[in-house]
Amino acid sequence: MATDYVMPKLAMGMNEGTIIEWLVTEGQQVERGAPLMQVETEKVVYDVEAPVAGWFHIKVAAGETVPAESAIGQFAHSAEEYAEISGGVVAEAAAPEVVFDENLTSTGAVMPAAPVAAPAAAAGGRIKASPLARKLARNKGIDLSAIQGTGPGGRIVKRDVLAAKVGAAAPATAMSAPGTLTVKGTVPLKSMRGAIARNMMQSLQTSAQLSQFSEVDATRLLKARSHFVNHADSYGTRVSLNAFMVKAIAVACQAVPIANAAIVGDEVVLYNEVNVGIAVSLPGQGEFDSGLVVPVLRNAERKGLVQIDSELRDLATRAREGRLAPGETEGGTITLSPTSAIGGEGVYCWSTPVLNLPQAVIVQPGMIMDRAVIHKGKIRKRKMMPLSLTFDHRVMDGDPFAAFVVTLRRCITSPELMLA
Amino acid sequence: MSEVRELPLVEAIKEAYQQEMERDESVFMVGQDIAGGIFPHTMGLVEQFGTDRIVDTPLAEVGMYGTAFGAAMEGFKPIVDFMFAGFFLNAASPILAQTAQFRFIHGSQMSLPMVITGACGSGMRLGNEHAMLVHNMIAQVPGIKVCMPSTPYDAKGLMISAIRDPNPVAFIWHLGTMMDRGPVPEEAYEVPLGVAEVKREGSDITLVANGIQYKNAVEVADKLEGDISVEIIDPRSVSPLDIDTILKSVDKTGRLVIVDESWDSRSTASQIAAQVVDVGFDMLDAPIRRVCIPDIPLPGGHMEPYVAPNPDAIEAAVRDVCQ
DSSP states (O other): OOEEEEOOOOSTTOOEEEEEEESSOTTOEEOTTSEEEEEEOSSOEEEEEOSSOEEEEEOSOTTOEEETTOEEEEEESSHHHHHHHTTSOOOSOOOOOOOOOTTOOTTTTOOBOOOOOOSSOOTTTOOOBOHHHHHHHHHHTOOGGGOOOOSGGGOBOHHHHHHSOTTTTOOOOSOOOTTSOOOOOOOOSOHHHHHHHHHHHHHHHHSOEEEEEEEEEOHHHHHHHHHHHHTHHHHTSOOOHHHHHHHHHHHHHHHSGGGSEEEETTEEEEOSSOOEEEOEEEEOSSTTOEEEEOOEEOOGGGOOHHHHHHHHHHHHHHHHTTOOOTTTTSOOSEEEOOGGGSSOTTOOOOOOOOOOTTBSEEEEEOOOEEEEEEETTEEEEEEEEEEEEEEETTTOOHHHHHHHHHHHHHHHHSGGGGGO | OOOOOEEEHHHHHHHHHHHHHHHOTTEEEEEESOSSOSSGGGTTHHHHHOTTTEEEEOSOHHHHHHHHHHHHHTTOEEEEEEEEGGGGGGGHIIIIIIIHHHHHHTTTSOOOOOEEEEEEOSSSOOOHHHHOOOHHHHHTSTTSEEEOOSSHHHHHHHHHHHHHOSSOEEEEEEGGGTTOEEEOOSSOOOOOTTOOEEEEOOSSEEEEOOTHHHHHHHHHHHHHTTTSOEEEEEOOEEETTOHHHHHHHHHHHSOEEEEEEEESTTOHHHHHHHHHHHHHGGGOSSOOEEEEEOSSOOOSSTTHHHHSOOHHHHHHHHHHHTO
């Protein structure tokens, strides 16, 4: 019997995967461990290796998005069996019989290869096509993503475009009648965009979100940071404000444990570890798209500022390069949406951050700017930070949340308290 | 119509010398061993034209070249023959710095109508200096035209064009083509400088090759006949480079392999690849492959045929691009 090959569930939160590219051809004899396909999940692009050896029959074409654990291919044990399952096509390889490992099932043995730079498609699912194929497709109005390439490494070449049906997915280029709208572009709600859309909607529709805005004096926080920056050479990193915010969140979570919690089933679960998710913005897959991923910095409560900062930089860099390892976006207990995420340079503002479910709190500091405030009875110029937070009113009420915010603010106004 | 006789490439070059020296008294030769003839292309010339016009010199390249340079300034049309082209490097400064820029420096008021020639190339295991490929080195500097024939017909026509051209022209010929025979018309004719030729029509891939590598390209195209249809382009001149002919072919085939017996880096192959990507990006259906000498010295011994471009390497590149 041929063994079904299913879309592997590469991370706990993975609901579906897009086959970016098959790294084997139909009917190819594949060794166990050989690169089999490239999959894009909601978060990252993985190279997936063959869990077993055999003659591989592709059942779902590259470019398709399918639910995790659904069948996408089959491993035949022999060329004859391949011919049977593929409908009479004889496999080209006539190599000696490959020993089939019965103990392995396709779901249990999938090994995500180290996410090294993929030769075929970079993060974001770039379509591999020759310049000539691209030009032909453009002229004929053919969508390259609908074509399976037959060139080296699955590259779409001229013959593939010529063989493709015209008009199947032609972009709307025709002039429209007056008064109607014309389409400038589309952004498919799939992969990362789909995941963001789904998560945001679900968050706002299924939880009781309450946002609170305040202004906090960050003059001394900036001063404290400047000491670290002055010693950046010895620390090996220019400790960022985000690192201070992560640390402050960890301190506040330890003071008010209910803030570091999640709704699981019918109970609120509190955690010992403060795992802070950091929202990192990414370029989108197309001209009009943008992306977002939230890698998790683990055990912030046990780490110093320098270590936190180094890890933050590493996570952000790899997030932008699409090189996060499986699991690195899982297990967050609270989220920090960094300063730069809203407003932008020179904009002093607040927003209503959307909870990263099932977590109970999200913290969003805004851009620190000079403001006139009353300080020790006089009008003074101080470095002020607009601070926005959202909490889940199902998890806690106003009092514990206020306690959390007070502790957080205290860490910002008097950063040395974080030494406690 | 009478049948065109066949001549070896060296005889075709010699005939160009003879016809141009008979036609124009200002043409003369200065070079090493040209009164004798290590290579047969100068055999008998001294008997025909005398020692005033066949000036044999000692192994002193700067002096030999200086004679030609000065004569060219005085209105003569010297052909200066280094025998082994690699030794032009001994006169690199007067050639590359002075000759190439002469017309520019003199505000286009003067030019040097001279031919710089010599043979080089793999295939005879001559070792590093004697086999050294220099066409791309000279082509690096604007101001000197550089050509390399692949057939006896082109050898005669290009040499006549080189002699008649008012600018300095380097005519570098490949040792491996020396005795190749091919049809050569008896009358004098020109093959234009800076113009490539489609030597074989095909539809699947454009294969650019010159010198002995043109022969190798033909061998590969013959072998692949029926499987892959190869179009062969002989650039004939590497400077100026006729990129239009190559682009026109790539527009048809969508694929390009360039064979250049030269070091991979900074070769004419690299230059062609860069220009095709620049202008013809949308024509390409596959990556461009170059078949060159890897960036190591060309060994003179038994390894030479493995290091220099060869039919196996060309075939592999063609098959790779045509996947």
